[in-house]
Amino acid sequence: SDLKTQDKIAGYSIFYRFIDINYLYNISEKNRIPIEIDFSEMGHPLPCLVLNESTSDYQSYLTIISGQTLAQIYEQYGSRLLEQNVRSFLQFTGKINKGIRKTIIEEPHMFLAFNNGISVTASEVIVKQNLKDKTIEVIKDFQIVNGGQTTASIYHTWKKDKADLSKLSVQIKLSVINQASNFNEVVSRISEYSNTQNKVSIVDLSSNKPQHIELEKLSRNIWAPPHQDQNNQTIWFYERARGQYKNELLKYGFTKSRKKAFELKNPRNQVFKKEDLAKYINSWHEIYDGKKIVIGPHFVVRGNQKNYIQFMNYNFSGKLDSVYYEDMIAKAILFKSAEKIYGVKPNSIGDMRYITVPYAIAWLGYRLD
Numbered sequence: 214s215d216l217k218t219q220d221k222i223a224g225y226s227i228f229y230r231f232i233d234i235n236y237l238y239n240i241s242e243k244n245r246i247p248i249e250i251d252f253s254e255m256g257h258p259l260p261c262l263v264l265n266e267s268t269s270d271y272q273s274y275l276t277i278i279s280g281q282t283l284a285q286i287y288e289q290y291g292s293r294l295l296e297q298n299v300r301s302f303l304q305f306t307g308k309i310n311k312g313i314r315k316t317i318i319e320e321p322h323m324f325l326a327f328n329n330g331i332s333v334t335a336s337e338v339i340v341k342q343n344l345k346d347k348t349i350e351v352i353k354d355f356q357i358v359n360g361g362q363t364t365a366s367i368y369h370t371w372k373k374d375k376a377d378l379s380k381l382s383v384q385i386k387l388s389v390i391n392q393a394s395n396f397n398e399v400v401s402r403i404s405e406y407s408n409t410q411n412k413v414s415i416v417d418l419s420s421n422k423p424q425h426i427e428l429e430k431l432s433r434n435i436w437a438p439p440h441q442d443q444n445n446q447t448i449w450f451y452e453r454a455r456g457q458y459k460n461e462l463l464k465y466g467f468t469k470s471r472k473k474a475f476e477l478k479n480p481r482n483q484v485f486k487k488e489d490l491a492k493y494i495n496s497w498h499e500i501y502d503g504k505k506i507v508i509g510p511h512f513v514v515r516g517n518q519k520n521y522i523q524f525m526n527y528n529f530s531g532k533l534d535s536v537y538y539e540d541m542i543a544k545a546i547l548f549k550s551a552e553k554i555y556g557v558k559p560n561s562i563g564d565m566r567y568i569t570v571p572y573a574i575a576w577l578g579y580r581l582d
Contacts, residue, residue, distance in 0.1 A: 280381030330384030331360025
């Protein structure tokens with residue numbers, strides 16, 4: 214559809230597209246649906262420089278996109294643009310994101326000079342040769358692997374602060390991956406090596422592992438039974454990439470009623486991260502590799518990073534299905550319930566909850582075999 218003539222229903226932006234048998238096949242069989250953006254149809258083809266001759270691995274382009282066009286793309290596709298990024302939007306809490314917002318509002322014409330731009334990967338581009346230059350007409354499988362903070366900051370400042378984006382431009386480094394068989398690996402490496410502005414932890418860098426993507430899909434489609442005092446079902450929101458929950462809340466919660474509806478479906482006390490998942494599972498299980506115990510509470514108490522590394526090394530060997538997911542949530546409920554029983558100061562049992570809870574759960578798992 215033409216993004217310039219979009220409709221709204223009850224305040225929601227509506228976009229149109231044709232659905233055919235291939236699209237339905239993609240939904241049923243594929244982990245994600247590639248994003249194809251026709252800049253020519255939008256009326257904003259991207260002027261570009263070809264940086265090197267095409268190799269068997271990739272082809273590079275440099276281009277400039279207007280802030281308005283980037284914001285419109287993000288409005289339509291949202292976090293799907295960041296599926297290959299190691300984290301979602303981290304809000305305006307850090308110095309870097311606050312600085313981005315300040316520039317957008319006060320000095321949009323300086324944005325290109327102040328900001329490093331974004332890194333994008335694609336599987337294919339369609340380039341048109343004009344009389345004097347080349348322009349990118351279409352980008353297939355558009356993914357922002359670095360610059361998710363920049364993109365989301367532009368969008369949210371445009372929406373919340375009504376910022377004028379007419380003078381704002383963003384640089385794009387576009388890498389087209391030529392070999393489909395290496396696509397995910399190359400994109401993952403580009404994402405890892407590009408993300409240096411905000412601190413990236415080992416936990417962040419594993420966000421694109423296929424197991425985490427599968428768990429995220431399961432978490433969005435498996436409903437928990439209603440609580441005794443409620444009649445609505447909820448989900449346990451698995452935050453595969455850092456900041457996903459707040460980003461989704463911002464996207465849907467522009468009014469108090471929408472925010473409340475989102476939180477009813479996705480309660481804050483049912484949001485859990487990769488580090489939490491590692492604690493829940495490693496506390497309950499003990500894994501012996503033939504020489505020593507490699508999974509257990511003694512790793513949980515060493516801290517999130519060390520425990521998570523151990524979790525990734527010795528888990529995810531079986532099938533990830535609804536049975537695995539529901540069993541995982543049961544361990545989460547058990548762990549969170551034990552924490553609640555232990556309590557917090559000044560009404561806690563003691564000062565060592567981070568040790569007592571994992572060992573208590575491990576003892577319970579051992580006794581119940």
